[in-house]
Amino acid sequence: MKTFRVLLAANAKQFVRERAALFWTFVFPIFFILIFGAVFSGSMEDVSFDVGLVMEDDSPVALNLSAALYQIPAFQLTSGERDAELQALRDGDRRAVMIVNAGFGESIAQGQPANIDVYYDPTQTSSVQILLPIIQKVLDNFDRALSGTAPLIHLNEETLQSHSLRAIDYLVPGILAMALMQLGLFAVAPIVVDRENKVLKRLGATPLKRSTMITSTVVFNLIVAVIQAALIIVVARVVFDVPMLGNWFVLAGFIFLGTLTFLALGYMLSAFARNEQTLMPLLMIVQFPMMFLSGIFFPLEMMPGFMRPIMDVIPLTYLADSLRQIMVESQPLHSHIVNLGVLGGWFAVCLILAVRFFKWE
Amino acid sequence: MKAVVKVDHLRKSYKDIKAVNDISFRVYEGEIFGMLGPNGAGKTTTMEIVEGIRKADSGRVSVLGIDVRKNPRQVKSNIGVQLQTTSLYPRLTVAEVMGLFASFYPRSVSIGKLIKLVDLEDCKKKRCKNLSGGQQQRLSIALALVNNPRVIFLDEPTSGLDPQSRHNIWGIIEYVRGKGKSVFITTHYMEEAQRLCDRVAIVDHGRIIATDAPDKLVAQHFQEEAIEFELNRKLDNEDLSTLAGVTNVIQENGKVTVFSNTVPATVAALLDLAKQKGFELTNLYVRRATLEDVFLKLTGRRIRE
Numbered sequence: 325m326k327t328f329r330v331l332l333a334a335n336a337k338q339f340v341r342e343r344a345a346l347f348w349t350f351v352f353p354i355f356f357i358l359i360f361g362a363v364f365s366g367s368m369e370d371v372s373f374d375v376g377l378v379m380e381d382d383s384p385v386a387l388n389l390s391a392a393l394y395q396i397p398a399f400q401l402t403s404g405e406r407d408a409e410l411q412a413l414r415d416g417d418r419r420a421v422m423i424v425n426a427g428f429g430e431s432i433a434q435g436q437p438a439n440i441d442v443y444y445d446p447t448q449t450s451s452v453q454i455l456l457p458i459i460q461k462v463l464d465n466f467d468r469a470l471s472g473t474a475p476l477i478h479l480n481e482e483t484l485q486s487h488s489l490r491a492i493d494y495l496v497p498g499i500l501a502m503a504l505m506q507l508g509l510f511a512v513a514p515i516v517v518d519r520e521n522k523v524l525k526r527l528g529a530t531p532l533k534r535s536t537m538i539t540s541t542v543v544f545n546l547i548v549a550v551i552q553a554a555l556i557i558v559v560a561r562v563v564f565d566v567p568m569l570g571n572w573f574v575l576a577g578f579i580f581l582g583t584l585t586f587l588a589l590g591y592m593l594s595a596f597a598r599n600e601q602t603l604m605p606l607l608m609i610v611q612f613p614m615m616f617l618s619g620i621f622f623p624l625e626m627m628p629g630f631m632r633p634i635m636d637v638i639p640l641t642y643l644a645d646s647l648r649q650i651m652v653e654s655q656p657l658h659s660h661i662v663n664l665g666v667l668g669g670w671f672a673v674c675l676i677l678a679v680r681f682f683k684w685e
Numbered sequence: 686m687k688a689v690v691k692v693d694h695l696r697k698s699y700k701d702i703k704a705v706n707d708i709s710f711r712v713y714e715g716e717i718f719g720m721l722g723p724n725g726a727g728k729t730t731t732m733e734i735v736e737g738i739r740k741a742d743s744g745r746v747s748v749l750g751i752d753v754r755k756n757p758r759q760v761k762s763n764i765g766v767q768l769q770t771t772s773l774y775p776r777l778t779v780a781e782v783m784g785l786f787a788s789f790y791p792r793s794v795s796i797g798k799l800i801k802l803v804d805l806e807d808c809k810k811k812r813c814k815n816l817s818g819g820q821q822q823r824l825s826i827a828l829a830l831v832n833n834p835r836v837i838f839l840d841e842p843t844s845g846l847d848p849q850s851r852h853n854i855w856g857i858i859e860y861v862r863g864k865g866k867s868v869f870i871t872t873h874y875m876e877e878a879q880r881l882c883d884r885v886a887i888v889d890h891g892r893i894i895a896t897d898a899p900d901k902l903v904a905q906h907f908q909e910e911a912i913e914f915e916l917n918r919k920l921d922n923e924d925l926s927t928l929a930g931v932t933n934v935i936q937e938n939g940k941v942t943v944f945s946n947t948v949p950a951t952v953a954a955l956l957d958l959a960k961q962k963g964f965e966l967t968n969l970y971v972r973r974a975t976l977e978d979v980f981l982k983l984t985g986r987r988i989r990e
Contacts, residue, residue: 330788334777341776341812521772526828528738529766530789531758 327532331540338514339548348510349552353503354559357496360621361564364491372400373455376409376421383429385470390424392466398458413443420444420455432470493567493652496560498620500651501644503552504579505614508586509607511545512594520599524684534684542587549583550576557651570650574660578650578667582643585667588674589639595681614640624657639670686713689836689867690735695744697730704730705741706891712836717858717868719882721875721976723988727891728871729769729840735869736766736838749835762790765829765837769844771821775814779805779824782813783831790832803827803857819850826857837861839870843877855881873988875977885976889984899976906982907974909946912955914969915939920962928954935981944974 339345379390394401402409402418409421423441431438442459518524527537553575560566568575593610597603615621617631618640627635635641642663648654658666690712697705705727712718720728733739735746737757746753748760774782780796787793800809803823808816816824822842829837842858843851858868858881872878878885879899886896895902909932916939925934930947945951948971959966980988 327788330785334774334781334785337781338774338776522768522770523773525738526766526768526771526773527789529736529761529768530786531762531791532789 327536328540331537332544335540335544339544349503349507349548350555352506353499353552353556356499356502357492357556357560358563360495360499361492361560364495372398373419374417375399375401375455376412376418377401377403378406378409378421378423379403380406380426381424381428381430383433385429385432386424389466392462393422396458396462398454410443413445416445419448420459422459489652489654492560492564494623494648494654495621496556496564496566497647497651497654498618498644500553500556500579501582501618501640501647502615502620503556504549504582504643505586505611505640507545507549507552508583508588509590509593509611511541511587512590513600513603513607515541515591516594516597516603517600519684528684542584545587546580546583549579553579566652568651569653575647575650578643578646578663581664581667581671582639582647585639585643585671585674588671588678591678591682592674595678595683614638617641618644619657620644639667642666686716688712689714689749690718690869691745691747692731692735693745695731695734695746696742697727697734697739698742703891705734708744708888708891708893710886710893710896712867712869714835714867715862715865716883717862717870717881719878719885720869720871720888721873721878721882721885721980721988722871722888723873726888728888731888732838732840732869732871736764737761738766762832763834763836765832765834767825767829767837767839767842769840771825773813773821773825773828776812778810778812779816780809782824783827786828786831792833793831794833796831799827799830802830802860804853817850819846819853822846822850822854823857826854830861834866836867836869839868841871841873843872843874851877875975875980875988879976887976887980887983889980894983895979902976902979903974906979907944909933909944909974910948910971911974911978912943912945912948912951912969912971914941914943914955915967916941917965917967920964924958924962925955928958930954933982942978944978 375393377390377393379386390403393399402412404412406423409418409423412418413421421443423443425439425441428438428440440463442456444455515524557566557568561568589610590607593606594603597606613634617627617635618638619627619635620640624632624635624641642658645657646660646663649656649660688711690710692711693709695705695708696703708727708731710718720731722728730739734741735748735753737748737753737760741754749763751760751763753760774785777785780800783796783799787796800806803826805820805823805827808820813821813824826839826842829839839858843854846854855877858870862868870877870882882899884897885899885902886893887902888894895905897905909930919936919939920941922934922936925931925941925943928943929950930945931943931951932946933944935942943951943955952969952971955966977988
């Protein structure tokens with residue numbers, strides 16, 4: 325027991341004294357969350373478009389329209405002369421320029437269709453995709469108000485979840501799963517380095533049992549996994565208000581099982597690598613497809629069909645799915661039982677292969 | 686005297702290479718026993734089998750009366766080991782590594798005293814990656830002593846070290862022997878074997894070709910002394926071997942070693958020959974025969990070419 329405690333402490337000291345390990349374990353996943361969170365959580369209120377408005381008509385109708393446009397929070401309106409505003413558009417200072425032509429009010433008063441010109445840069449896809457529909461909708465509303473007809477059909481937006489699942493809610497449990505995968509896979513690296521430096525051989529000349537050594541490494545990594553998970557959950561909660569809706573014990577169970585599975589996978593892979601230089605690319609080759617084909621960053625339905633078989637095999641898909649269900653009550657891909665079974669199967673197979681093929685020298 | 690290590694008819698092959706080919710020897714209580722031989726002679730393999738970290742193909746090994754094959758862990762608890770290559774835990778400090786190793790054993794000595802013994806007090810809080818070669822080597826010897834073992838195995842303990850560090854380590858090894866412990870070392874340094882070891886086994890091609898105290902080994906094979914000099918041209922061995930008192934002649938790259946049982950007569954004859962044939966003798970000196978000469982005589986080559 326004393327041996328175990330001292331080994332655990334030695335593991336911890338070595339870990340905290342290696343900046344790279346600290347970065348990849350704790351800083352990197354948080355970075356991911358912050359960056360993706362900032363990208364995905366931007367709602368319309370936060371985005372504003374610089375729009376130029378050229379009023380060549382001063383009828384009351386035109387002034388009303390101008391006032392309506394000023395009400396739109398997504399528009400940062402600038403009034404000006406036609407030539408100056410169009411030049412500003414060319415210079416990239418405006419995303420669009422709206423021109424209310426002379427005679428606008430007169431046409432409406434006579435019951436004739438009136439035109440408003442919108443200039444935009446088609447290479448700015450966001451202008452086309454977001455701006456034009458907004459402008460169209462504003463004009464429709466304005467049109468209806470003028471003609472005095474009420475809209476007959478109203479679209480009610482409702483989602484299946486009891487609460488709405490934002491992109492960031494979907495993402496955070498996936499990032500947690502990814503972080504656990506990296507922790508588990510790369511945990512074998514120090515052992516491969518120790519093997520290369522003959523440290524394992526030196527330990528073999530002491531009465532230290534291999535089982536004690538392995539157990540201390542595994543327990544240490546489980547402790548790191550818990551710290552890592554706590555950090556991710558807290559940051560996601562504080563910064564993006566991502567909830568943790570499920571049972572903490574079930575969550576901890578999946579965190580442990582996930583870490584164990586990837587530890588075993590890492591140990592198994594290390595059997596095929598003579599040293600750190602060959603191990604690292606091997607781990608990369610395994611981790612990258614898992615990152616992108618496990619539905620962490622986007623739902624699996626978005627992936628092309630021929631990739632489905634890969635997605636249905638890799639363990640990260642199942643870990644991420646369960647973590648997502650537990651934390652944010654997302655739509656399950658599979659039941660917890662299926663996820664548990666697949667992860668457990670991976671763990672068992674990797675463990676057997678690792679025990680069989682892991683080389684101590 | 687009591688044998689603490691008994692090795693009988695040890696054999697170990699890798700594919701078709703016989704790394705250890707029927708080796709038998711004893712290490713006695715309180716002695717420094719050395720295996721001397723070139724790289725690849727089978728020294729390290731032999732030592733690692735005795736330490737219980739490698740399996741023999743056949744043969745019997747017992748350490749402190751314990752059968753290594755049957756009870757490797759019990760043997761490991763009672764011996765101290767230093768391996769040839771040592772780069773231990775770069776991010777742990779000297780004191781931390783010692784504490785870690787101490788925790789592996791049922792009993793251990795005081796870390797503080799051990800650090801003092803190997804003269805690492807100034808760097809006990811230093812991380813291992815920042816130690817010099819000599820300091821690392823002293824640390825790994827300290828680790829071999831952490832469980833207060835009765836037998837200590839040191840594989841090439843001074844390999845690649847400067848003379849100062851080498852002498853430090855010899856001092857530690859002699860101190861350890863002074864405490865009544867047995868030390869088994871391997872080396873390919875003649876000087877180390879001659880100066881440090883109570884008994885030396887000369888190993889070549891997986892076999893022990895001679896075992897005895899260094900002085901006795903030399904005395905057994907050489908009654909004569911060696912006259913060494915350099916020549917500016919090549920002479921026939923015949924010209925030299927017929928000189929008064931000469932028993933053996935070795936010429937290597939202009940360097941000549943002549944073994945003689947009557948040194949004054951040989952030197953006089955040599956100078957005459959030089960005058961007569963008109964060649965120049967430089968760097969002439971006379972020395973006693975060494976283990977190196979014994980190895981050369983027994984195997985026909987030097988330990989390091």
